[in-house]
Amino acid sequence: MIFQHLKGALMVENKSNMKGRVTVYSVPGCPHCTQAKAALKKLGLPVCEVDINKHRELQTKVKRLAGCSSVPQIFFNNVYVGNNEDLQNLDPQQLEHLVLLVREEPVPPDAPPVPERASDVSEAMRNLILKLYSDHLSEDGKTVDYKAVRRSPYYEQYCELAVQLQRVELLSLSREEKLAFFINIYNALVIHGNLRLGFPKTLWQRYRFFNYVSYLIGGEVFTLQDIENGVLRGNRRGTAQFLKPFSKNDPRLRVALHDVEPLIHFALNCGAKGCPPIRTYTPQDINNQLRAAAEAFLENDDSFMIDSMRREVKLSPIFKWYKADFGGTDEKLLNWVFDHIGPSQKKLSLKALLSAGNVKPDDPTVSARISACLSDISLWMKDHHLQLNLAKTELLVIPSDPKIHHNFSIQLGSSTITSSRTARNPGVVIDDQLNFTDQVASTTRSCRFILYNIRKIRPFLSEHATQVLVQALVLSRLDYCNALLAGLPACTTKPLQMIQNAAARVVFNEPKRAHVTPLFIKLQHSAPGLQDHHWFGTPLSSFTNADLCTSQMLTLCK
Structure with a gap:
């Protein structure tokens, strides 16, 4: 056997010194594939094994390069050797030349395709898009020359890297590799989308941006929403979403993390002002990298600040949008912040507030x-x-x-x-304490002025005409939105009751001090809208009198 003859001379002692690559296209259970791989391993060569059944997108390219679809197919860098039999029949000089080629020459661009390493592709894309972004950012840091970016040769390289994402194998990634890969891809896709489409300004534009801007990764389409809420948050509903990103039968669900990782929120940058800075993450020591990002984020006063005098904790809106990821309650959220903030005066202040209890979280944005x-x-x-x-x-x-x-x-x-302190919403004055004292005062003033004018012309009006005017007053002023007054204390609604009493006196042209009970009894048959002087007391009687007044008014208008 040739391999026995060359074993001592060509054995590679350190694979890390190898610049090239031996690519073997195979299928599981193939004896010829097993023999070829075993022979190559005896030589100490770095073998890149590609399961052609798993990566069907490569079958056409391999068939074009090899001229057949059988397995195994073996390549030393870009040099085609053949199948297992061809490998076994190589003479010593040919084999030595191929081994030296792999040892000394890096993998050329025209080498046969292999599934890309997810971490390498994402890191390369992240670094390249950051270079494009920084090279064409204005001096004030507020605008980007998008036209110049698209003319840059680096942009073409980035687009070529993005195409390689479709050959990435996702199912074999570990948790750490998924975190690093998808965080880097998310941040790169946000910038790429901004370069191509511009930064979304309105709510509708942001919705379309995060639900339609996407990459083809491992044969599946992943939008920004899919990456964040589907993969990194363990398939949880996002902000203002009714459904989970992935259904039970969605193949992308197999890629999602089993549990949500709250630390991702300090690594993802969606382009908003309150987002954390952009960084590149690697699978090695990813947990410490994310924890360091969270610690740096919490050190910023715009993200986390304590007002000890008011006993308030002001947090970034990220904590509100994704409160469920941090425990779901204010207490658990603040304990999470305490556990992840670095040693500082903030941590001591937060510890004191948590010990005393009754902390009021606030949102500064x-x-x-x-x-x-x-x-x-x-x-x-x-x-x-x-x-x-x-x-x-x-x-x-x-x-x-x-x-x-x-x-x-x-x-x-x-x-x-x-x-x-107050705001007017067509006809109603709402105050910040919701006691409606301003609304009652406003209604009382306008009604008093109208009754004053009616009383001045009362000598020239019949009793029926006066009833019509007073009923119009009740409908347009006293009854307007009076359901808001239900349940208020009697002291608040007393001015309105006095207006109603005064209206009854005007109808019958009685003096200001006249007793009103006989007047309301007299109105039972003539003006139902004024019959019950206790209708401010309960919501039911409030609606009842409004209906009666409306019915009476419609009758008079016929």
């Missing part, structure tokens, strides 16, 4: 998100030939705890809208 929402509304209105009137736009904050005072503003263009 509420104003920014409201501003973004208002901007989207303004853009939508412009598209439909409408205009948002900022002069009549009011901001009302209703705290869960009346003792907490939220003092912030929202920005729309050059205009700033500050929070106020």
Whole structure:
């Protein structure tokens, strides 16, 4: 046998010094494939075995290179040797030449295709896209020259790397390899999508961006939503999603992590201002890399800050969007933060607050998100030939705890809208404590003014005409949104009861001090809308009187 003759002379002692590659295309259970691989291993050569049944996308290319579809097919770098019989029949000089070729020459570009190593491809793509991004970023760091990026030769290299993703073998990846691979791919895909399509500005554009921008990986399509919520979060529903990314029969479900890894949220960068910085991750020591990213993220005051005086913890919106990943409750969330923040004054302050209990988590980005929402509304209105009137736009904050005072503003263009104690929603004044004292005061003032004018012309009106005017007052003012007043204390609704009493006196032209009970009894048959002077007490009687007044009014209008 040739291998016995050359065993001592050609045995490679250190495979790591080999620059090239021996590629063997085979199928499981093939005796000829087994013999060929055993012979190559005796020579100490680095064998790259490719299961042609598992990677059917390579069958056509291998058949074109080898001229047949049988196995095994053996290549030394880009040199085709043949099958097992051809390998066994090589003379010593040919074999020595091939071994030296693999030892000294790197794998050429025209070498036969093999399934790509996921970690190598993702790391190369991550580094290349970052170079493109940084090379064409403006000096102020706010804009990217997308046209120049697409003209760059590095962009063509990146697109070629992206095509190689379809040959990546995903099912054989370990948990650590999946984390590194998909984090790098996610961050690369976000930048690639921004370069091709531009940065999404509206909510609808962001929805389409994260649900349609995708790569073909291992023969399956993965969108940004699929990578984050399907793979890295263990197939959990994302923000504003009703369904899980992968169904039970979806082949991509086999790639998903078994359990969610909260640390991924400090490695993924979706392009928002509050996202963590972009880094490249490797499978080796991935857990420590992610923990270091989380620690650095929590050190930033924009991401995590403690107000000891108010006993508030202000966190990045990431913790709100993915609260379930951090335990699902405020207490578990804050304990998670405590466990992952580095030694610092923040950690000591958080420990003191947790020990004392009753910590109030807060979200420092509420104003920014409201501003973004208002901007989207303004853009939508412009598209439909409408205009948002900022002069009549009011901001009302209703705290869960009346003792907490939220003092912030929202920005729309050059205009700033500050929070106020009350806001008017067509005809109703809503206050931040929801006690409706301002609404009652406003209704009382307008009704008093109208009754004053009716009383001035009362000598010239018949009793029936006065009833019509007063019923119109009840319908348009007293009954308007009166269901909001149900359950309020009598002291709050007393001014409205006094208005109703005054209205009854105006109908019968009685003096201001006249007793109203006989007047309401008299109105039972003539004006049902004014018959019950206790209708402010319960929601049922409130709706009942509104219905009676409406019925009476329709009758009068016929």
